Amino acid sequence: MVKIVFKFFIIISCYLIFRGLVAEPLLDGADFDYGEYLSGQCLTCHQNSSDEGIPAINGAEAIYIAKKLILYKNKELENEVMQLVAGALDQEQIASLAIYFNSLEK
Amino acid sequence: MNNLSRRSFVSFALASTSLLAMPAISTGSARPKVVVVGGGAGGATAARYIAKDSKGAIDVTLIEASKHYYTCFYSNLYLGGFRDYDSIGHSYDNLSANHGVNVVHDWAISVDPSARKVRLGSGATVSYDRLVLSPGIDIKYDSIDGYSVEAQTKMPHAWKSGTQVKVLRDQVLNMPKGGTFAMVPPPNPYRCPPGPYERISMVAHILKEKNPTAKIVVIDPKNKFSKQGLFMAGWEKHYPGMVEWIDNDTHGGIKNVNPETMEIETDLDTFKADVACVVPAQRAGAIAMNAGVTDGDWSPIVPASMQTKADGNIYVLGDASVASAMPKSGFSANSQAKVAANHIRGELTDSRVFPAKFSNTCWSLVATNDGIKVGANYKAGEEKIEVVDKFVSKTDEGNAKRKKTYEESIGWYNGITTDMFS
Numbered sequence: 393m394v395k396i397v398f399k400f401f402i403i404i405s406c407y408l409i410f411r412g413l414v415a416e417p418l419l420d421g422a423d424f425d426y427g428e429y430l431s432g433q434c435l436t437c438h439q440n441s442s443d444e445g446i447p448a449i450n451g452a453e454a455i456y457i458a459k460k461l462i463l464y465k466n467k468e469l470e471n472e473v474m475q476l477v478a479g480a481l482d483q484e485q486i487a488s489l490a491i492y493f494n495s496l497e498k
Numbered sequence: 499m500n501n502l503s504r505r506s507f508v509s510f511a512l513a514s515t516s517l518l519a520m521p522a523i524s525t526g527s528a529r530p531k532v533v534v535v536g537g538g539a540g541g542a543t544a545a546r547y548i549a550k551d552s553k554g555a556i557d558v559t560l561i562e563a564s565k566h567y568y569t570c571f572y573s574n575l576y577l578g579g580f581r582d583y584d585s586i587g588h589s590y591d592n593l594s595a596n597h598g599v600n601v602v603h604d605w606a607i608s609v610d611p612s613a614r615k616v617r618l619g620s621g622a623t624v625s626y627d628r629l630v631l632s633p634g635i636d637i638k639y640d641s642i643d644g645y646s647v648e649a650q651t652k653m654p655h656a657w658k659s660g661t662q663v664k665v666l667r668d669q670v671l672n673m674p675k676g677g678t679f680a681m682v683p684p685p686n687p688y689r690c691p692p693g694p695y696e697r698i699s700m701v702a703h704i705l706k707e708k709n710p711t712a713k714i715v716v717i718d719p720k721n722k723f724s725k726q727g728l729f730m731a732g733w734e735k736h737y738p739g740m741v742e743w744i745d746n747d748t749h750g751g752i753k754n755v756n757p758e759t760m761e762i763e764t765d766l767d768t769f770k771a772d773v774a775c776v777v778p779a780q781r782a783g784a785i786a787m788n789a790g791v792t793d794g795d796w797s798p799i800v801p802a803s804m805q806t807k808a809d810g811n812i813y814v815l816g817d818a819s820v821a822s823a824m825p826k827s828g829f830s831a832n833s834q835a836k837v838a839a840n841h842i843r844g845e846l847t848d849s850r851v852f853p854a855k856f857s858n859t860c861w862s863l864v865a866t867n868d869g870i871k872v873g874a875n876y877k878a879g880e881e882k883i884e885v886v887d888k889f890v891s892k893t894d895e896g897n898a899k900r901k902k903t904y905e906e907s908i909g910w911y912n913g914i915t916t917d918m919f920s
């Protein structure tokens with residue numbers, strides 16, 4: 393019984409997160425148009441046409457992108473260019489970029 | 499921020515078609531018109547972003563003299579044998595096919611800012627609501643005594659897009675055994691600050707393999723240069739004893755060059771070369787001068803938008819602009835283009851305008867798998883573009899890191915050329 397309730401709880405939670413009803417704080421304040429503008433800075437290097445040397449990020453999970461950017465911002469991931477770019481982004485900008493790149497075709 | 503969506507213009511835009519007519523190029527609609535002169539790092543990016551992001555609401559015409567754009571970036575890697583020439587050439591076909599940009603292959607001869615018209619080599623005129631100039635550099639042939647347009651086949655500068663770099667590669671490959679390669683880098687400010695020193699590295703790379711007793715002498719009009727410590731350490735490591743760099747204080751100034759005798763005369767000495775790459779001083783492409791938006795050799799701009807200080811309807815991008823702290827690079831030009839594109843769309847279609855953000859990284863190859871980089875991001879100050887933060891590779895960072903940096907530069911090259919031409 394406990395197992396079934398737990399399963400049910402998980403399914404409902406997933407559904408709510410999926411529907412955006414339970415907000416993911418990392419994506420708070422995300423603004424699609426702003427993300428589109430900011431993405432210009434990323435697209436100089438990150439393009440779908442190539443995965444060589446620099447990863448293609450179009451269509452990646454928004455949360456994944458946001459978490460990565462925060463790790464670069466905090467210098468917990470190595471790469472000078474990414475630390476520089478992410479270091480200059482605030483939470484709203486990270487969220488906006490994350491949802492914008494997520495919307496692009498893989 | 500203004501939230502009037504550009505989408506409201508889409509249906510209207512789709513209903514209109516573009517016509518190319520002589521002698522006036524009519525774009526056949528009441529859509530706002532943007533004309534971009536120069537389809538390089540700045541211009542191709544601007545044309546693509548304005549057309550793509552306005553989803554047809556803005557009529558974009560790109561005027562570019564050449565049918566194919568051969569990037570100066572990575573031309574040194576062609577010189578060193580790391581790329582073939584075709585791999586650095588790009589066509590404009592996708593800009594029209596994918597984004598509806600009217601690509602006109604012609605020279606822009608003059609600009610009439612009051613009538614808002616550009617005259618082309620064919621005699622046709624194109625009118626604009628906003629004009630973007632990204633013509634790159636012109637070479638100041640008379641900045642070195644003895645240098646001239648004719649001299650450039652004997653002593654190629656290979657500092658503009660095109661086939662001169664092929665001439666230079668042939669000359670290096672055919673240099674006599676134990677001969678001397680001389681390089682005269684340009685004085686500041688110039689296109690691609692680390693470029694001359696990457697070029698020296700690539701020439702050294704060829705000579706080490708094919709002509710190991712040859713020498714390289716660098717007769718610099720400057721006393722220091724970009725990524726100097728990294729380059730000099732790299733030369734010592736990979737090409738010991740081959741490269742001699744002579745600064746301005748030591749040689750006392752370059753007096754003249756002689757393409758017939760292949761001599762370069764300085765206060766200190768006259769250097770005789772078998773092959774010489776001479777890169778004179780530079781200035782904004784002629785069309786920026788003609789448009790009346792330059793002050794001296796370059797175009798001062800408003801940092802928040804890349805509009806020229808002289809005329810709010812004219813934007814100047816890339817090498818031709820005075821971008822203060824930003825170096826004259828393809829990366830910078832591409833970054834500035836996005837700021838300008840966002841501003842132009844805002845002005846013409848009321849789309850939202852976001853604060854300017856600029857960035858640049860310049861990768862250079864010193865030897866096989868030995869890549870180095872320098873980068874910064876920037877913001878728009880009142881008067882100038884200002885550095886926010888920066889980094890540079892370290893001399894002691896190890897081979898694995900250097901190899902990764904080189905691989906990253908390949909990713910960047912693929913990225914930026916896709917961002918310009920897809």
Ligand SMILES: Cc1cc2nc3c(=O)[nH]c(=O)nc-3n(C[C@H](O)[C@H](O)[C@H](O)COP(=O)(O)OP(=O)(O)OC[C@H]3O[C@@H](n4cnc5c(N)ncnc54)[C@H](O)[C@@H]3O)c2cc1C
Pocket residue numbers: 535536537538539540541561562563564567569570571572573574604605606607632633634635656657658659689690693697783784785815816817818826827828829830831859860861
């Ligand atoms: C050897 C070398 C290595 C380099 N390496 C790098 C690098 O690794 N990374 C980097 O970021 N940058 C690099 N650069 C610098 C980079 O090439 C330039 O900074 C960049 O191209 C500038 O872009 P732009 O739009 O200002 O001009 P350009 O890219 O030169 O584009 C100008 C275009 O305008 C056209 N044009 C000019 N006038 C007219 C006219 N009147 N009518 C019609 N068309 C016209 C030209 O045909 C040209 O296609 C390098 C440069 C050199 C020389």
